[in-house]
Amino acid sequence: MLELHDIDLGAGPFDHAFPGGAITVVLGRNRSGKTHLCRLVAGLVSPGQGTVRLDGTDISSWSPGRRSVAMVYQSFVNYPNLSVYDNLAAPMRARRRGGGIRARIAGRGDARMDIRVRELADRLGLTPYLARLPSELSGGQQQRLAIGRALAKQARVLVLDEPLVNLDYKLREALEQQLRELLLSTGVTVIYTSSDPRDAFSLGDEVLLLDRRQPVQHGTPLAVYQHPDSLAAADLMSDPGINRFVEDDIHCAVRPEHLSLAADPERPQRRFEVAALDVETNGSETYLHADYLGHPWIARLVGLARVRSGQAVTLYAPADAVLRFPGSADG
């Protein structure tokens, strides 16, 4: 378990515990404090105040090298002049050098390392490329290698700061699906930052929402999605953003996927008269951009829908899908 106590990202102190051996997705927009949090856990910045405890031990003052924390960045950082094999072996060699004379005795150690490198390459799907240079790999393979190097450190905590953000769409789709399995198989405590709520669902055992340098809610992804405490929390767990409106002086919201063009006759419905602005589609889903009483809205519709720009459209949502936030002033 990794515990933060009295930590301040710039908007007041808080406590948070990342459960051991589980994946926590830290969800927040740009400049919400995600990267700062990562750097703090890795020891790249000093917390200034508060403590970081790893399995009960206070590591706040430890150097990054001494902490059992590995980090993966947005841009894939690999040694460009080393083969895939040597990239994976490098962290193990570094550990042995740090481990003094005993660890340096050759022979058995080398054989063990070789087994570990090959085992790791196998899990990452990199076995056919062991002799290649990173530049000879695809973007997805390069990022898998970067993740593999972090795993090779055998750290107890793995921090991934938006590791898929630079990959193209189809590649991302493919990698996301393998990533959870891969990360869980290692048994490490994972902190994974993202701005995409889909990552929380596909990867996270837990989600921690950061808004303006402060945690706003945490829990299992589904619980946080279904019962957001605030507009900010509802918005962060919404892809695309949540649709807002005000009713009886209460801030309300409805999720893009809960809006549809047809009413469900079996259930009480809310109607929203909107002006369509445009649609975008990937075939499976269509995003309808619209204006509702001056609020920019997006409806996530199933399939391919054609709506003319400027057309008046009635959107329906189940009445119980409308979220209400009494007392919530802003998002």
Place this chain on the structure above:
Amino acid sequence: MAEITLEGLRFRYPDNPMDTLEALDLRIASGEAHALLGGSGAGKTTLLNLLSGLQTPTSGCIRFDGRDVTALAPRQRKVAQVFQFPVLYESLSVAAMLAVPLRNHGWSRRDAARRAAEIAARLDLAPLLNARSGDLSLYQKQLVAIGRALVRPDISLVLLDEPLTAVAPAIKWQLRRVLKTAQAELGATMIYVTHDQTEALTFAERISVLHAGRVLQTADPETLYEAPSHEQVAHFIGSPGMNLVPGEITAGRLWLAGHPLGGAPGLTDGACTIGFRPEWARVSAAPAVSPAAAGTSIGGVPVTVDAVRVLGTRLQQPEGLVGIRVGTTHVYTRQPIDVAPGCPGMLHVRPERLLVFRDGARVA
């Protein structure tokens, strides 16, 4: 604007045994919004360069309104281009920037200024006419780059190469909307090159899917989605793409992993690939629901649930993608999440939605 006709257009680099672009026939109507969709290495850039005149085809011909322009230099073709990142003279005002192509072609200062203002109004740039280009946001800069491509009324064709790359994801649709509106109002022939299916399906009336130097299919978004002509098209369109699993045809029936899925009238016996979209299929916890109730194929195929991925809730119930293994192939269904990883399940596919491919091409 011009009607664009490509006739047997082919390109091969010297010393390369393979065509980078195989004989390509395509007709794009005057005023059409057309997209070229393909991954890296598909031949998009080569085709773009052939259209603009930066490269000369190995054989075949390009016609603008019936006139052969294959031998014409880029400048003589009157093709305007918008690139991934806006290229502007940072010190010039937006008004001056938009007037550059006109002034270069002998327009008077006054006429150029009037036309520039007209284009700016169409692109919601009017309030920025006096702003310095260097002070604009990336979104605004790209809008100016589009304006510059549209400003000459005598242009034949506008080529757009991933024009939304530089713009933040959340506002891409706004730029696309302005672009689309201007395209329709000006009746501009536009060819929009992208690897992004959403871009292509949203912008274009018709899309050509390019793969390994060949146009696999040219069609409207609905047709590409529901009736892809090739496995590559099926995979590329949709998110996630279409499921493609090895199947078998025996005695007019379609079999998946030893279980009948539906009829395959008129097809010869033998191996095939079965295609269906995640939203056309459903996995239920074994034992199976009655096929009559599900409205799907008879019997169903026993599968193991690998993973589930919640994408939200519908009617208070989690829904999203269910990942299953059929034999050695991974397949997705889009449905309520009422099954758990590790559980046995039954896969049902709506029989009227089953597609059959052979040698990569659809046969049913």
